[in-house]
Amino acid sequence: MQNLYLRHFKSYAATAFMLLATLIVLTPLCLIFVHILKMGFSSLSVDFFTQIPKPTGESGGGMANGLFGSALLILLASFLGLPIGVLGAVYLTEFGGGRLATAIRFSADVLAGIPSIITGMVAYTLLVLPMKGFSTLAGAVALSLIMIPIVLRTTEEQLKMVPGTLREASLALGVPLWRTSLKVILKSAGKGVVTGILLAIARVAGETAPLLFTALGNQFWSRKLTEPIAALPLQIFSFAIAPYEDWHKLAWAGALVLVVIMFGLNLGARLLGRQKKYS
């Protein structure tokens, strides 16, 4: 009997320890969230979404251009990066079995591990230098370089989970392999692929470093893709290090909006990923 009490004690102790570990993990997240909510909410106003930053010395203004810039950058980056990532994954699962596939997988993993500031420098060298100017395009390319490996690998994992019997079913109906890959395999993995895409978007939405010397940032609206453009994370950065109190407030509001966007994207990805796909 003595032994049984001891076992119960050990069991409770282990459970308590795990609970503690969970709390320790959750604490910073909650602190960040609560603090940003507190600081950001009071500075948030309609102006934040409709106005561009006011010149130094004037109070008020917002980050409408930053929000628009971020949206445009993400849209362009997705346009450039998603097809490459998704189609690359189709190639890897359906057509690639040899050394080339191994090389592609390895490069994607390395690319995913490269610090994002280096990715920014790559885009700087490839686009900013030859075009002699910071631009939206360069920013989008930098972000797409971050998206490609994430999308490639998550999509590949999803495609691998599609049962081979579906591929056979389609081929046996006289559907060519490429159509089968796109219309049956990719479609069956659809939700999982979208989940990966959302996570990749969430990842680049908050990226600041790769935009520092590509998109650069802009106090005003950007008119052309070859002009520098504002982005939310960049604006938060430059406003937060500025010496003015109302700029700090705007930065807090920006941080809140960014966190809410990320939270939404991650939640969306989770909800989509949770639905069952195959029986």
Next chain:
Amino acid sequence: MNNAKVTLENMNVHFGTNHAVKSVSLAFVENTVTAIIGPSGCGKSTLLRSINRMHDLVPSAKVTGKIMFDGSDLYDRSVDPVAIRRKIGMVFQKPNPFPAMNIYDNVVAGYKLNNRMKRSDSDEIVETSLKRVALWDEVKDRLRTSAMDLSGGQQQRLCIARTIAVQPEVILMDEPCSALDPIATLKIEELVEELKERYTIIIVTHNMQQAARVSDSTAFMYMGEMIESGPTKKIFTTPENKQTEDYITGRFG
């Protein structure tokens, strides 16, 4: 034999160093059911899959010899395997309807996936195909619901409907009842009886009673070789080969 739809002439299949099917020669007669029986791993599925060139996707697989279909060699360089698979359909071991499609779209999947669908005749194709597999009455009120909600037997009949919807000439069946219960099996067997009026059917089965019930001819394979083939009645009553007799009477396999 007369009216041979598909003829294997000295056919071999290799997977790398594994010689899976060894110089098999066999004729499949039009509008009949041929059963291929034999113990697991004897090469019957491999043989079946070489008839609609499913092995093309396996890099290590090599098919030699001839497979004649309506007088021309299926493995000739000029033959497009995709076109072949439209004429030689296949039903698989496990029912495999497309999970992202509803019942209706599953039936016309062969057209839809190839963008060869005309809206006007798709309704008709769906109805006739489902009626032919005796599934129409069971699903006509829920054609737009997911095919995954059907029972296993219904799913398999749906897969057969999907196969006949593209109007093949030959239907290959790879143990189509092995994942089904006895009642669903019976329905598929009755269906095979009816389908042979229009199609040439080759069915691989583990179940000897099934072979005896549904087929006109039977071929017995063992270790990659064709041991004996002939009219089903003869194979099951007076087999010429000792191995065939042992297998059929349940002494091994």
